[in-house]
Amino acid sequence: DESSKLINNPYDSHPDRELLTLQAKTELIFAAQEDLQKLSEESKEIQNLQPCAEIGGLKNIESHYPALSKLETIHVNQLQETNNVSDKINKLIDDYNSLINTLSEVFLSWDGLLAAAELKVSEVERSRNQA
Known part of the structure; x- marks a missing residue:
């Protein structure tokens, strides 16, 4: 399935990734879940603020x-x-x-x-x- 492809990238030949089990990779993803959510929220905020940077004096800085x-x-x-x-x-x-x-x-x-x-x-x- 798609998540398996992301976790086990066939083009990634880094030896440490091959040593990790699926369980270990899943735990790593769950451990990074908070950071990923925060990154997602910040990305949305940047997208929402993008129009503000394009109007007014910032456009022709x-x-x-x-x-x-x-x-x-x-x-x-x-x-x-x-x-x-x-x-x-x-x-x-x-x-x-x-x-x-x-x-x-x-x-x-x-x-x-x-x-x-x-x-x-x-x-x-x-x-x-x-x-």
Whole structure:
């Protein structure tokens, strides 16, 4: 019968297929049944959606290639500009952070000098008060 011809293809001389019994082949087909049904459903869905691809802008998609090429060039240029601006902003932030760190170190140094000067003044005042 027809299913027997499909299972035992006379033109297929693969040695592994000849070793399988009819029972083993049947089990393989039943094991793949879910996948085959899913494939069948997806094939039907593709056939149902085929008319959608043939109408509207998708039908003449090649005619849009020049416009897409121009847009792609513009997009690449804008991306480069964006990267340049981003690099400049990062440099400005790094410069700002470096300046703030330097100012902080200067202020800490001045604070240390002022604290030492105040200590000396208080020692001098104390020594005057005791004398």
